[in-house]
Amino acid sequence: AQRVTQPEKLLSVFKGAPVELKCNYSYSGSPELFWYVQYSRQRLQLLLRHISRESIKGFTADLNKGETSFHLKKPFAQEEDSAMYYCALESGGSYIPTFGRGTSLIVHP
Amino acid sequence: ETGVTQSPTHLIKTRGQQVTLRCSSQSGHNTVSWYQQALGQGPQFIFQYYREEENGRGNFPPRFSGLQFPNYSSELNVNALELDDSALYLCASSLNLGSGSPLHFGNGTRLTVT
Numbered sequence: 709a710q711r712v713t714q715p716e717k718l719l720s721v722f723k724g725a726p727v728e729l730k731c732n733y734s735y736s737g738s739p740e741l742f743w744y745v746q747y748s749r750q751r752l753q754l755l756l757r758h759i760s761r762e763s764i765k766g767f768t769a770d771l772n773k774g775e776t777s778f779h780l781k782k783p784f785a786q787e788e789d790s791a792m793y794y795c796a797l798e799s800g801g802s803y804i805p806t807f808g809r810g811t812s813l814i815v816h817p
Numbered sequence: 818e819t820g821v822t823q824s825p826t827h828l829i830k831t832r833g834q835q836v837t838l839r840c841s842s843q844s845g846h847n848t849v850s851w852y853q854q855a856l857g858q859g860p861q862f863i864f865q866y867y868r869e870e871e872n873g874r875g876n877f878p879p880r881f882s883g884l885q886f887p888n889y890s891s892e893l894n895v896n897a898l899e900l901d902d903s904a905l906y907l908c909a910s911s912l913n914l915g916s917g918s919p920l921h922f923g924n925g926t927r928l929t930v931t
Contacts, residue, residue, distance in 0.1 A: 754919040803914045807859035
């Protein structure tokens with residue numbers, strides 16, 4: 709069975725500091741991986757997906773199949789990055805994402 | 818374009834009752850997924866509908882049932898409510914099946930079972 713683990717429930721950093729939100733997955737096939745974000749009083753929305761190899765709002769995420777990880781990184785955190793971040797895994801052909809429990813990122817001024 | 822809308826926003830029910838939650842998908846989207854999110858947890862997949870057919874189901878008992886209509890709106894029905902059913906229920910639509918179609922979420926329905 710596929711599983712997504714986000715080991716940190718809360719990550720607290722100061723503005724300008726680097727950020728890394730961890731995501732590990734278990735799946736034997738080729739996964740599709742996503743990061744979703746929920747800002748305060750807003751709905752859950754897609755931040756980025758690994759197949760696009762894009763950088764959104766300064767965030768990047770690299771799929772490491774050897775370590776089965778898809779960590780989300782940003783070199784310099786901003787206060788507006790404070791939000792709940794969810795890593796999600798879609799197994800090949802299912803088109804149904806499995807979500808991790810989420811990490812709350814707080815960026816202090 | 819109109820986003821995903823869910824109704825009602827809040828609901829209080831008594832154990833043993835039945836509830837129907839509704840979701841209007843984003844314009845042009847033919848796939849709807851339902852998730853249950855308990856406090857402090859990530860969204861848990863309930864089921865997905867594609868063009869009015871169930872495309873997949875999570876580890877939820879049969880008293881959780883759903884429906885998708887020809888206009889691609891959807892309902893989630895829960896019978897014989899239990900206290901543990903108290904949660905935020907999220908509906909998400911996508912343009913089509915496939916990882917190229919990300920989920921677009923509604924604001925959710927907060928269900929409280931007493």
